[in-house]
Amino acid sequence: MARAQKASMRDSFYEFRTVxxxxxxxxSDARQLLTAEAEYGRWELARTxxxxxxxxxxxLRRRAxxxxxxxxxxx
Known part of the structure; x- marks a missing residue:
């Protein structure tokens, strides 16, 4: 239970975006789109x-x- 609470607290410091x-x-076009999001918007891949x-x-997620x-x- 403590692990689940820590994970939810950790996720609360992130904002998420679904593409x-x-x-x-x-x-290759999808990779290019995601690379641009990561580079300019500071997004990182959370789940695919x-x-x-x-x-x-x-x-995608990034620190709030x-x-x-x-x-x-x-x-």
Whole structure:
């Protein structure tokens, strides 16, 4: 049980994005898309599902940025 709680706490510091890639998209094009997301959006691969028809569902994650509000300081 403690492991499950630690895993859920660890995941709470990430934001997730799901990308669905149709079956007619070439593998090299999908790789290029995911590489661009990783490089410019700082996303990393969390999970990949390959469906029977050839479509792919890719879950990307990146660290959520914790920003303190400065609106209270404006006066």
């Amino acid at each position: 669905t890639i149709p079956a007619d998209v070439r593998r 599902v390959l469906y029977e028809g050839g479509a792919r569902k890719v879950v 940025m914790r920003v303190a509000s400065t609106l209270g300081a404006i006066g």
